[in-house]
Amino acid sequence: xxxxxxxxxxxxxxxxxSLKRQMVLGLVIGWLAxxxxxFSAFFVPEANEFIWKLVLWAxxxxxxxxxxxxxxxxxxxxxWSYGAGALGKLIFSTVLLLAxxxxxxxxxxxxxxxxxxxxxxxxxxxxxxxxTAWEPYGAVEDTAQTERGGxxxxxxxxxxxxxxxxxxxxxxxFIPVLVFLLILGLVMFFAQTSSLAPFIxxxx
Numbered sequence: 001x002x003x004x005x006x007x008x009x010x011x012x013x014x015x016x017x018s019l020k021r022q023m024v025l026g027l028v029i030g031w032l033a034x035x036x037x038x039f040s041a042f043f044v045p046e047a048n049e050f051i052w053k054l055v056l057w058a059x060x061x062x063x064x065x066x067x068x069x070x071x072x073x074x075x076x077x078x079x080w081s082y083g084a085g086a087l088g089k090l091i092f093s094t095v096l097l098l099a100x101x102x103x104x105x106x107x108x109x110x111x112x113x114x115x116x117x118x119x120x121x122x123x124x125x126x127x128x129x130x131x132t133a134w135e136p137y138g139a140v141e142d143t144a145q146t147e148r149g150g151x152x153x154x155x156x157x158x159x160x161x162x163x164x165x166x167x168x169x170x171x172x173x174f175i176p177v178l179v180f181l182l183i184l185g186l187v188m189f190f191a192q193t194s195s196l197a198p199f200i201x202x203x204x
Contacts, residue, residue, distance in 0.1 A: 026066020
């Protein structure tokens with residue numbers, strides 16, 4: 001069965017991405033092994049010179065392999081990425097758990113004490129009897145979107161409008177939480193889309 005041009009291009013992109021990750025793994029670990037091995041072998045008096053020279057040579061060989069034949073690093077890169085991905089999930093799950101109990105939960109308690117159980121709403125006069133927080137999509141939403149302008153509806157301005165939502169209602173306690181989540185989301189995005197993701201995860 002003949003593969004379509006799209007399938008062939010997709011497979012080619014996957015192979016190129018895999019080679020890129022293998023080269024990055026070999027280059028980074030090779031350079032680190034060379035630097036650590038050379039420093040320990042020639043500048044640390046008490047170090048075992050033979051072992052650190054082996055590390056130096058191993059780094060040089062790894063550099064050569066990553067440049068000449070990076071496909072040999074397919075399985076090491078796969079295992080490394082799998083382990084680093086599991087470590088990254090554990091780290092970010094722990095960070096989100098701590099953020100909830102150290103930031104969201106206390107902010108929610110303080111907000112309830114200030115504004116009651118309906119703290120997310122804002123009224124000019126008396127509190128209405130609300131049965132639901134959902135509102136049907138209608139002309140009011142369309143008018144609001146028209147007033148703000150279509151250029152402000154892009155993805156770039158969504159975090160700004162979220163902050164404006166909380167500022168207008170006086171929920172200043174949630175602003176540090178939102179900024180923290182925004183920074184964490186950017187870190188997660190760039191870490192997961194980068195070829196250096198396994199090294200970023202292991203830094204934690």
